Amino acid sequence: MKQILIILTLINALYADYKELLFNGNCITCHKTDELNKSAPTIIEIRKRYIEVFPKKEEFVKHLSQWVYRPNKEKSIMQNAIKEYKLMPELGYDIDILEQIAEFIYEKEFK
Numbered sequence: 001m002k003q004i005l006i007i008l009t010l011i012n013a014l015y016a017d018y019k020e021l022l023f024n025g026n027c028i029t030c031h032k033t034d035e036l037n038k039s040a041p042t043i044i045e046i047r048k049r050y051i052e053v054f055p056k057k058e059e060f061v062k063h064l065s066q067w068v069y070r071p072n073k074e075k076s077i078m079q080n081a082i083k084e085y086k087l088m089p090e091l092g093y094d095i096d097i098l099e100q101i102a103e104f105i106y107e108k109e110f111k
Helices: 002-026 043-053 057-069 079-085 095-107
Strands: none
Touching (some): 002 095, 043 057, 043 095
């Protein structure tokens, strides 16, 4: 039984690291955690706004991942960011990957 728990813990840790790796490899370049050389809203600003509107994890993940999959000015909950930085380009990522990244963003307390 202990071995099964250890294996499950390791799998969970690896999966969490995978989501962080996806975020760091795809999002952090534009959506930094600080205000220096901003080309887009910080991930802190995005997370805060999405949690305000979609406090439940399932809705947060659904709406953020779908918006990134097909950015749409009219459906944005961050109109001021679009005015300041323009509409995010469509990146062509798979929706499953975007959902994993959105889960990571929801779960992570950025500083």
